[in-house]
Structures are given as structure tokens and as C-alpha cells.
Amino acid sequence: MLKLTKKADYGLMALKYLAEHPEKAALSAKDVADAYGIPAQLLAKILQLLTKHGLLRSHAGMNGGYALARDAREISAYEVIHAIDGPFFITSCTKGAKNCDLTPSCTIKEPLARVNDTIAGVLKSISIQDLAEHEQPAHRPHAPQGLVALTL
Amino acid sequence: MLKLTKKADYGLMALKYLAEHPEKAALSAKDVADAYGIPAQLLAKILQLLTKHGLLRSHAGMNGGYALARDAREISAYEVIHAIDGPFFITSCTKGAKNCDLTPSCTIKEPLARVNDTIAGVLKSISIQDLAEHEQPAHRPHAPQGLVALTL
DNA sequence: GAAAACCCGACATAAATGGTCGTATACTGA
DNA sequence: TCAGTATACGACCATTTATGTCGGGTTTTC
Numbered sequence: 566m567l568k569l570t571k572k573a574d575y576g577l578m579a580l581k582y583l584a585e586h587p588e589k590a591a592l593s594a595k596d597v598a599d600a601y602g603i604p605a606q607l608l609a610k611i612l613q614l615l616t617k618h619g620l621l622r623s624h625a626g627m628n629g630g631y632a633l634a635r636d637a638r639e640i641s642a643y644e645v646i647h648a649i650d651g652p653f654f655i656t657s658c659t660k661g662a663k664n665c666d667l668t669p670s671c672t673i674k675e676p677l678a679r680v681n682d683t684i685a686g687v688l689k690s691i692s693i694q695d696l697a698e699h700e701q702p703a704h705r706p707h708a709p710q711g712l713v714a715l716t717l
Numbered sequence: 718m719l720k721l722t723k724k725a726d727y728g729l730m731a732l733k734y735l736a737e738h739p740e741k742a743a744l745s746a747k748d749v750a751d752a753y754g755i756p757a758q759l760l761a762k763i764l765q766l767l768t769k770h771g772l773l774r775s776h777a778g779m780n781g782g783y784a785l786a787r788d789a790r791e792i793s794a795y796e797v798i799h800a801i802d803g804p805f806f807i808t809s810c811t812k813g814a815k816n817c818d819l820t821p822s823c824t825i826k827e828p829l830a831r832v833n834d835t836i837a838g839v840l841k842s843i844s845i846q847d848l849a850e851h852e853q854p855a856h857r858p859h860a861p862q863g864l865v866a867l868t869l
Numbered sequence: 870g871a872a873a874a875c876c877c878g879a880c881a882t883a884a885a886t887g888g889t890c891g892t893a894t895a896c897t898g899a
Numbered sequence: 900t901c902a903g904t905a906t907a908c909g910a911c912c913a914t915t916t917a918t919g920t921c922g923g924g925t926t927t928t929c
Contacts, residue, residue, distance in 0.1 A: 567871060569829075570917070576803070577829075593874065607919055625875045626927025643827075655721055676848050677794075680839050687835050696828050702756075723887065745905065759888055765907060777906045778896025876925070886915070894907070899900105 573646045575603050576611050577696060579647060580620070584637035584697040591630035611649060618648035637697060643688035653681075719831035725798045728763050731847060732772070736789035736849040742812060763801060768799035789849060793800050795840035 586592060599682045600603035612631050621661045622634045633640065648652070685708050738744060746764050750757035761773045764783050767773045774786045785792065 572918080591874095596876085604919060606921085609875075610877085616875090619870090623849050623875060624927080625873080625925075627929070629874045629927070631786065642832075676843060680794075680836075683835055684832075687832055691828060691832065702916095709892045722885090747905085756888060758890085761906075762888095762908085768906085775906060776896080777894080779898070779904050781896070781905050783906090787909080870929100872927100872929085874925100874927080877923090879913100879921085881920070883918070886917085887913085889912075890910085892908090892910105894905100896905080897903085899902090 570650055572611055573649045575608055576615060576645050576649045577642060579608060579612060580693045581696040582692050583633050591624055591632045593630035615648055620644060620648060636691050637694040640693045641689045642691040643685060646688060719800055722802055725801045726758055728767060728797050728801045731760060731764060731793060732845045733848040735785050736845045743776055743780035743784045767800055770780045772796060772800060789846040790844050792841040792845045795837060798840060
């Protein structure tokens with residue numbers, strides 16, 4: 566159904582939350598989980614994943630927790646999703662692997678691979694910062710920096 | 718993981734196959750299934766779904782089978798996927814339903830809804846015809862008719 | 870050294886997906 | 900009119916994937 570997993574959702578929400586509280590040096594997994602009513606242990610694992618992928622910095626001990634490893638503007642939704650759910654492909658069989666077993670099936674994949682690239686491009690153009698300031702008006706005033714053109 | 722289900726894949730493949738054989742008045746589910754090595758009964762159900770949604774026309778009896786209800790150019794990948802997998806949303810909680818239960822969660826969904834629209838737009842711009850003529854060179858000669866511009 | 874945190878693998882449960890079976894119904898042509 | 904071909908549809912099962920939990924271990928601070 567082409568939807569994000571809850572884990573990815575949680576991850577994005579957590580990063581957004583961190584971006585919204587820059588005054589705190591670090592927030593614990595529990596803090597964030599409580600703020601959103603997310604299962605704490607599950608979120609913990611997700612944050613650990615994000616840490617391993619270099620999107621977060623962790624610190625143990627009292628008053629420890631997690632903080633963004635980079636500026637919120639420099640972390641894309643794509644990175645988050647990729648870190649949590651792994652590489653995604655819109656088609657089940659993509660070149661690279663030895664899928665599409667015997668049958669000469671999937672003559673479909675080629676055009677859809679471009680769709681895939683497009684989606685990836687869009688997600689890369691969205692930063693955590695964008696998520697944090699979600700009250701922005703529908704019309705962007707200055708420049709279409711996030712503009713993506715695709716010809717398929 | 719943001720990927721198409723096999724059913725949707727099968728559906729697209731089948732429509733593509735039908736588009737490639739306009740000389741036949743109709744092809745049976747079995748014909749298509751055999752051509753690609755897809756489980757016949759499963760494909761049958763998929764084609765029935767597509768028929769119910771008006772993308773195919775079916776005909777029982779000998780020499781019966783399925784045929785495109787419209788020109789291959791007039792059927793979008795979006796319609797196919799939508800018919801098979803139902804409406805998709807990139808976020809688990811989307812406005813409309815009473816999701817996002819109690820918690821004030823998902824402040825995420827608003828920006829991602831635009832991603833969703835983008836993806837839908839791209840899929841709508843791809844026709845079965847496009848899939849059928851997948852041997853097209855990478856560079857489109859005349860005009861960017863399938864161009865989609867998005868500013869997020 | 871106790872408390873607060875992160876770290877991590879194993880497990881349990883739940884839901885979606887993929888696929889099968891059986892049967893009913895519709896159409897065709899000999 | 901009957902046999903064969905095909906769609907239509909619902910129920911069911913198997914497998915995988917997603918979600919969530921548990922328990923023990925390590926780091927850091929006070």
C-alpha cells in the first residue's frame with residue numbers, strides 16, 4: 566500500500582521533537598515516547614538505529630539521552646526512513662539482486678524504477694526542519710529551492 | 718518499505734500484456750498467468766478486481782477473457798494500484814479517519830501528505846501504454862508531456 | 870555504588886500478504 | 900441441450916512482515 570511503517574513514523578516524529586527542543590542538550594527515549602504516547606522500548610530501539618546511522622548522538626547516564634547529530638536542516642526524511650526501514654524499492658524485483666527468478670517477468674520495473682527515484686528525490690528534499698515548522702503557509706514566499714522536476 | 722504489493726505488480730504486468738496484444742479480442746487469466754509464470758487463480762482474482770473497477774471488460778465462455786476497457790493511454794498506473802491495494806497513504810494516520818487516537822501525535826502528517834500527493838501525481842502520469850513501450854530511449858525526444866513539477 | 874540512561878539480542882504477538890480450494894454462474898459452439 | 904471454457908466470489912490457510920515486549924548488560928553521573 567505504499568505506506569511508511571510505524572517505526573519510520575515514530576522516528577520522524579522523534580527527530581522533529583528533538584528539533585523543536587534545541588534548548589535541551591539531550592532528551593531521553595522515554596521523554597519523547599511519553600510526549601507522543603509511543604511504546605518507550607520500541608522508540609528506544611529506533612533511536613538506537615538512528616544513532617548507529619549517524620543521525621543522532623547519544624549519551625548515557627543521568628541527564629543523558631539523544632540529540633541531533635547535525636542541524637535539523639541537514640537531516641532529510643529520506644535518511645531517516647532509509648536508516649529505519651532499509652533501502653526501499655517500489656517494485657518487488659529490482660535489478661541488482663537475482664530476483665525475477667526464472668520467468669522473464671517484470672518488464673514493468675524499468676518505468677517504475679524512475680518513480681522510485683522520484684520518490685527518493687522528494688524525500689531527500691524534505692528536512693527535519695521542514696517537519697518541525699509545519700505551520701508554514703501553503704505558499705512558499707522565497708524561491709522554489711525544494712523544486713523537483715521529473716520527466717517520465 | 719514503501720513498496721508495491723505483488724498483486725499490484727501482477728496487475729500492472731497483466732494490463733501491460735493486454736496492451737501489447739491488441740490483436741486479440743480478449744485474453745484469459747490463464748493466458749496471462751502462463752505468460753509470466755504467475756499463479757493463475759491469484760491473477761484471476763486481481764483481474765476480477767480490475768474489472769469491477771472498470772479498468773477491464775470481461776467476457777465469460779469460450780474465447781472469452783479480459784480486455785482493456787479503455788485505451789492503454791487512458792489507464793494510469795495509479796488507477797491500477799488504487800483498484801488493487803486500495804487508497805494508500807504514506808502516513809499511517811491521515812486526516813479523514815479518526816486515527817491519531819488520543820495522543821496529539823502525528824504532527825508529521827501534514828508535510829508528508831504533500832509527499833503523498835506527489836507520489837500519486839507521478840503514478841497518475843504513468844499510463845499502461847508507457848509500461849508497454851518500455852524500450853524507449855532514456856531521452857524523450859518530443860516535449861515533456863509527462864512532466865511533473867512539485868515545490869515542497 | 871546507586872540511579873539513570875543507553876545498548877542489544879531474543880522472543881511473542883498481531884496483521885498483512887500471498888496463495889489455494891470449492892463452487893456457482895455465464896457464455897459458446899457442436 | 901450438453902460439454903467445455905471461462906469468469907465470479909467467498910472461505911480458508913500459510914507465510915512473511917511488522918509491531919511490541921522482556922531481560923540482561925554497559926556507560927555515565929552524582
